[in-house]
Amino acid sequence: MPFILGAVAVAVAAVAGWLARPLRLDPTRRAALVSAVGAVDRELAADLELLAMFDQTKQAVVLENGEYTRNRLVIERDGGAAAAALAELYARMPDAEAAMERRGPANTIKDGDRRVIDAWEGDARVVQRALRASLDARPRWGWRAVSARLGGGRVSR
Secondary structure: OHHHHHHHHHHHHHHHHHHOOOEOOOHHHHHHHHHHHHHHHHHHHHHHHHHHHHHHHOOOOOOOOHHHHHHHHHHHHHOOHHHHHHHHHHHOHHHHHHHHHOOOHHHOOOHHHHHHHHHHHHHHHHHHHHHHHHHHOOOEOOHHHHHHHHOOOOOOO
């Protein structure tokens, strides 16, 4: 009887160890994520350049959002915590554009509008760094890998 209990314990430990091994992103999904992050990163860089032009000329600009629209699902699926911050940033984009368009005499900008624009620009820089860092995320292991494997195979970070 002790032999059977020992064998069962060893089998359970082996299965648990096998399930807890590092869970890496599928190579095709990883390639799609790298492509999506690169496209959105370049788009954010272009938006930051547009905001630099706005700072110099005080002429309103239209910020880019096409790459985010095209790659949103890939980033939401595999981008980790950066995906939520990115979605929130792009949701605030119309507010920043509207703040740029509201100008007073001699192209003056109200303090509240300046804060909206500066906040969007600062958050864009933070999100851009987080988005790049999402590519360096370590594979999940241990309990998180077990729960992902047993939870239907949905891999998120």
